[in-house]
Amino acid sequence: MxxxxxxxxxxxxxxxxxxxxxxxxxxxxxxxxxxxxxIYRNHLNYDFFDPLDPKRDFLILSKGHGxxxxxxxxxxxxxxxxxxxxxxxxxxxxxxxLADSSxxxxxxxxxxxxxxxxxxxxxxFGHHLQxxxxxxxxxxxxxxxxxxxxxxxxxxxxxxxLQNLLIVVDKNNFQAMGATSEIINQDNLKNQIESFNxxxxxxxxxxxxxxxxxxxxxxxxxxxxxxxxxxNTIKGKGISFMENNNDWHYLRLDQALYDSARSELEI
Amino acid sequence: MRDTFSSKLLELxxxxxxxxxxxxxxxxxxxxxxxxxKPQQFINMGIAEQNMVSMAAGLSRVGFNPIVYALxxxxxxxxxxxxxxxxxxxxxxxIFIGDGAGFVYxxxxxxxxxxxxxxxxxxxxxxxxxxPGDRFELSRCMDLAITANSPVYIRLGKGDRGDVxxxxxxxxxxxxxxxxxxxxxxxxxxxxxxxxMLAMAAMLCQRFPSLGLVSAPSLKPINNSQIRDLCLNNHxxxxxxxxxxxxxxxxxxxxxxxxxxxxxxxxxGIQDRFSEYCGSYEYLLNEHKxxxxxxxxAIKHHIPGLx
Numbered sequence: 001m002x003x004x005x006x007x008x009x010x011x012x013x014x015x016x017x018x019x020x021x022x023x024x025x026x027x028x029x030x031x032x033x034x035x036x037x038x039i040y041r042n043h044l045n046y047d048f049f050d051p052l053d054p055k056r057d058f059l060i061l062s063k064g065h066g067x068x069x070x071x072x073x074x075x076x077x078x079x080x081x082x083x084x085x086x087x088x089x090x091x092x093x094x095x096x097x098l099a100d101s102s103x104x105x106x107x108x109x110x111x112x113x114x115x116x117x118x119x120x121x122x123x124x125f126g127h128h129l130q131x132x133x134x135x136x137x138x139x140x141x142x143x144x145x146x147x148x149x150x151x152x153x154x155x156x157x158x159x160x161x162l163q164n165l166l167i168v169v170d171k172n173n174f175q176a177m178g179a180t181s182e183i184i185n186q187d188n189l190k191n192q193i194e195s196f197n198x199x200x201x202x203x204x205x206x207x208x209x210x211x212x213x214x215x216x217x218x219x220x221x222x223x224x225x226x227x228x229x230x231x232n233t234i235k236g237k238g239i240s241f242m243e244n245n246n247d248w249h250y251l252r253l254d255q256a257l258y259d260s261a262r263s264e265l266e267i
Numbered sequence: 268m269r270d271t272f273s274s275k276l277l278e279l280x281x282x283x284x285x286x287x288x289x290x291x292x293x294x295x296x297x298x299x300x301x302x303x304x305k306p307q308q309f310i311n312m313g314i315a316e317q318n319m320v321s322m323a324a325g326l327s328r329v330g331f332n333p334i335v336y337a338l339x340x341x342x343x344x345x346x347x348x349x350x351x352x353x354x355x356x357x358x359x360x361x362i363f364i365g366d367g368a369g370f371v372y373x374x375x376x377x378x379x380x381x382x383x384x385x386x387x388x389x390x391x392x393x394x395x396x397x398x399p400g401d402r403f404e405l406s407r408c409m410d411l412a413i414t415a416n417s418p419v420y421i422r423l424g425k426g427d428r429g430d431v432x433x434x435x436x437x438x439x440x441x442x443x444x445x446x447x448x449x450x451x452x453x454x455x456x457x458x459x460x461x462x463x464m465l466a467m468a469a470m471l472c473q474r475f476p477s478l479g480l481v482s483a484p485s486l487k488p489i490n491n492s493q494i495r496d497l498c499l500n501n502h503x504x505x506x507x508x509x510x511x512x513x514x515x516x517x518x519x520x521x522x523x524x525x526x527x528x529x530x531x532x533x534x535x536g537i538q539d540r541f542s543e544y545c546g547s548y549e550y551l552l553n554e555h556k557x558x559x560x561x562x563x564x565a566i567k568h569h570i571p572g573l574x
Binding site for chain 2: 054101107108109112114115117118119120121122123124125126127129130148149152153155156
């Protein structure tokens with residue numbers, strides 16, 4: 001692939017989209033960048049010219065609120081042009097506020113939480129039945145795991161030994177209204193998910209090398225267990241005044257804040 | 268009807284290896300033949316209906332034709348959002364079978380009774396909604412569903428009310444089936460029934476021989492021009508369903524009738540209430556005033572000159 005998916009460039013795309021469309025959900029998009037970059041760059045098997053190739057691996061963003069990060073990557077891949085990207089959130093745009101399956105490259109409509117995980121487990125189970133060598137990557141949020149249906153999907157995947165599956169938990173320790181520690185504590189995820197017959201690795205979700213090694217190592221196990229990475233991330237990562245400031249789930253950029261944020265991303 | 272469902276399911280599974288029956292741990296006896304002949308096409312998904320529906324969407328994405336079975340109290344009611352977003356938004360060809368609709372589980376109470384499923388499913392884009400009235404209608408509905416290439420909800424109610432038709436049917440999706448024309452020119456009234464109430468309507472037509480009789484096995488789409496003709500050719504249309512009077516067959520017919528402004532539509536079904544009592548199926552029909560005698564009285568009330 002020609003495009004190395006540089007995190008700073010992806011974050012710039014996110015800022016440009018957010019400022020242009022005056023949008024929310026910056027914090028939960030910025031924390032996803034390295035996870036998406038590593039999966040697209042090193043692990044996802046897909047046709048560069050055809051996001052709908054039936055032989056592709058599936059990448060599902062179940063936490064649809066982070067869709068700006070995926071659109072930003074799709075821009076780098078050449079699947080979205082700049083004009084369309086900057087039209088995000090605007091009147092008549094097909095790039096809706098949350099992930100929408102009508103956009104080639106976005107597999108599942110999500111944002112109502114807990115859907116993408118089960119749809120993805122369905123895809124992985126289908127490939128398992130067909131005995132084909134296609135992988136499914138699903139990114140869920142730690143707040144999203146409040147949804148009971150997530151655990152229905154996890155127990156099914158464990159029982160049916162879907163070793164073609166990788167769930168990445170974007171564990172940024174926040175959800176819409178506050179810290180997960182104050183709402184539904186998610187500090188025992190590794191043990192909880194392991195207990196459903198998963199292989200689980202706990203990594204720094206902004207360290208591309210760690211992410212890369214963990215993904216490679218988990219899929220190499222082939223021990224009839226599905227795989228999970230608990231990726232410890234920082235909500236708002238990359239922009240100092242947004243990091244771990246949950247207000248940036250909902251705040252919008254003005255010109256001064258945009259300029260300030262943009263200045264932190266100079267390469 | 269249940270034997271027809273089982274044998275038709277086996278036939279579909281044998282003819283298409285992509286057909287997968289998913290059940291939410293229900294329907295033990297129904298799938299005996301399928302499990303014996305095609306065990307790899309039967310999957311018990313556990314008591315986890317939300318996951319079952321979303322996974323069906325995923326399975327359809329990679330080439331399978333899932334048929335999702337549960338009680339209609341759970342599919343579609345418990346999982347409506349999964350049906351809307353994961354299946355219907357993507358127009359995925361998943362067939363939902365909602366069994367035990369209406370008051371089949373008369374002894375178990377409101378958790379297992381389903382009288383609002385037509386109302387909510389017909390409001391979801393892309394979703395075809397069918398409510399067969401006997402085994403011949405069911406067989407045709409399943410053929411239409413498997414070839415629809417679209418999401419389908421098939422509502423199965425009380426299955427032992429007897430046949431109304433006497434042979435295989437070949438109606439098109441949306442068609443009303445005209446079984447009998449009204450014969451009294453003074454009253455010109457027709458009963459339009461769906462699902463379990465078709466057999467009841469046929470009995471009521473024996474009691475009131477001048478009434479016309481129409482079956483509506485397909486509720487969405489539904490043939491609007493046939494409904495308009497019905498409105499133009501009748502003074503009174505009486506709809507009959509084991510479903511709420513809000514949003515079911517009666518509402519669907521009334522919506523079209525309102526554009527014709529000729530016939531009066533009287534809706535017979537379940538009033539806006541839950542079951543208060545436990546009891547036999549017949550007892551529950553009586554509690555909700557959709558047993559034979561209550562319906563007979565209601566029809567006489569609506570059409571005073573009727574013999």
